[in-house]
Amino acid sequence: MELVTPSIGLIVWQTLAFLLLVFLLGKFAWKPVLSAIKERERSIDDALEAAKKAKEEMARLTNENEALLKQARAERDVILKEAKQLKDQIVSDAKASAQAEGAKLIEKAKQEIDSQKTAALAEVKNQVAELSLQIAEKVLSKQLEDQKKQEALVSDLLKEVKL
Numbered sequence: 443m444e445l446v447t448p449s450i451g452l453i454v455w456q457t458l459a460f461l462l463l464v465f466l467l468g469k470f471a472w473k474p475v476l477s478a479i480k481e482r483e484r485s486i487d488d489a490l491e492a493a494k495k496a497k498e499e500m501a502r503l504t505n506e507n508e509a510l511l512k513q514a515r516a517e518r519d520v521i522l523k524e525a526k527q528l529k530d531q532i533v534s535d536a537k538a539s540a541q542a543e544g545a546k547l548i549e550k551a552k553q554e555i556d557s558q559k560t561a562a563l564a565e566v567k568n569q570v571a572e573l574s575l576q577i578a579e580k581v582l583s584k585q586l587e588d589q590k591k592q593e594a595l596v597s598d599l600l601k602e603v604k605l
Contacts, residue, residue: 448456
């Protein structure tokens, strides 16, 4: 039963050893252990704060990226719209230019046709006049072979001419 009920001397020595151990631990071990625990707690708090800041920064960057994407899409739409308008303008200008050029060519062709027609008519008139003169010359030479006929024609012409 000695193991269950210790003697007074043993209790005193155990208490002294315990108090000495508590004093030594308090003097040399508790401060470093507590400072290490506080340091660890502070590093965990700092890590949590850094993680929170990183999360906020990531959210901000995500929002900025979304805003940039929206802006880029809007700019793309504007550029595509401007390009379509420019294309339509170029096509309409080209059509107008082609129509104007076609109208000029048609007008030039009409003028050329008119000038050719006028030249042809003038040539035909000249040929008709020349043929008429040749015919009239042959007719007159046949009619005026006789001297009396010539004198009668001259007198008729003189009667028609008034001075």
